[in-house]
Amino acid sequence: MNERPNTLQAETDRTVHTIHDVARLTGLTGWTLRHYEKIGLIDPVARDPSSGHRTYAPSDVTRIESLAHLRAAGLSIDEMRTLMHSRGHAPETVENEDLPPRRAHREDHP
Numbered sequence: 001m002n003e004r005p006n007t008l009q010a011e012t013d014r015t016v017h018t019i020h021d022v023a024r025l026t027g028l029t030g031w032t033l034r035h036y037e038k039i040g041l042i043d044p045v046a047r048d049p050s051s052g053h054r055t056y057a058p059s060d061v062t063r064i065e066s067l068a069h070l071r072a073a074g075l076s077i078d079e080m081r082t083l084m085h086s087r088g089h090a091p092e093t094v095e096n097e098d099l100p101p102r103r104a105h106r107e108d109h110p
Contacts, residue, residue, distance in 0.1 A: 016046075016055040025061060026068040033064065041067060041081060 019030045028036075033054075036042045042064060045054040056064070063084075070080045 016057060017061060019054050019056070022056045022061055022064060026064050028064065028068050028071075036064070036067060039077065039081075041077065041084070 017025070019033055022028070022033060023030050033042070037045055037054075042060065045056055045060060047053065048055050066084070067080055070083065075083070
């Protein structure tokens with residue numbers, strides 16, 4: 001039997017990713033990725049010398065995945081910035097107990 005490799009893991013492990021790749025892998029939009037870079041949530045992203053397009057390294061993708069999880073947990077940009085800076089920017093240091101309680105959805109309130 002021929003086993004298929006884990007496509008998502010293979011894509012994450014690639015040397016460089018385009019903004020489109022990162023958006024697809026993380027669920028964030030290209031606009032959000034550019035905004036996060038502009039406001040400093042993401043360190044300046046390398047550019048392809050010939051095209052000028054952003055090229056994301058695996059370490060960039062890992063950090064962006066952490067930000068996507070924090071965003072999904074309901075944290076504001078300021079809360080994400082504070083948490084990521086206080087924990088040394090390392091995504092693996094962001095623990096569940098560091099997260100504030102989840103915010104209620106609007107449907108939950110009359």
